[in-house]
Amino acid sequence: MESLSGLEEKIASAIEKVRSLKEEKAELERRITELEALLNEKNMEIERLKGEKTSVRGQLEELLSELETIQI
Numbered sequence: 001m002e003s004l005s006g007l008e009e010k011i012a013s014a015i016e017k018v019r020s021l022k023e024e025k026a027e028l029e030r031r032i033t034e035l036e037a038l039l040n041e042k043n044m045e046i047e048r049l050k051g052e053k054t055s056v057r058g059q060l061e062e063l064l065s066e067l068e069t070i071q072i
Helices: 002-071
Strands: none
Touching: none
């Protein structure tokens, strides 16, 4: 009877550990989703800034070109 009681305790402990691990897994998956969304947002911001940089560079080149024609 004692061995059966010990087995029941081990099973209950294993069940609790599995439950705890499932909860931890769900939390980690949620965090991964949050971080992926943040990474995507940052990547979009980088692309937007690259576009702005290209635009500003083009405008500066245009202004420099106009300045060169004025100086001639």
